[in-house]
């Protein structure tokens with residue numbers, strides 16, 4: 001039977017140069033370092049850090065693809081690779097994109113948004129440090 005060239009193979013690893021090019025085009029804040037695609041989200045406090053971790057946790061569980069996380073008081077690093085394929089696959093890129101979309105969501109700066117977004121005027125509400 002012929003292989004459909006349009007089907008994504010979840011276990012196919014991408015060459016480093018291809019990963020780097022895809023990140024530059026699609027996920028410019030993510031970098032390939034030591035075999036992982038990674039991104040650090042900075043926050044204003046431990047509570048914000050845990051909110052990011054929980055958000056990533058939900059997305060990973062829904063995807064059934066799980067990043068490694070390293071956290072401190074005001075940052076969390078998200079690191080993705082496909083352990084079973086021993087490399088970077090489309091699964092890593094797709095989950096990274098979802099994380100980037102959801103954690104980076106700022107409805108307050110979107111045109112036509114009915115949502116005001118996290119208030120910036122009051123430090124009590126300081127949360128993710130958008131970069």
Ligand SMILES: C[C@H](O)[C@H](O)[C@H]1CNC2=NC(N)=NC(=O)C2=N1
Nearest residue numbers: 064065066067081082083084085
């Ligand atoms: C049994 C289960 O399907 C596997 O352990 C899945 C779950 N999450 C995973 N996450 C990641 N990052 N790589 C994997 O190979 C992987 N495998």
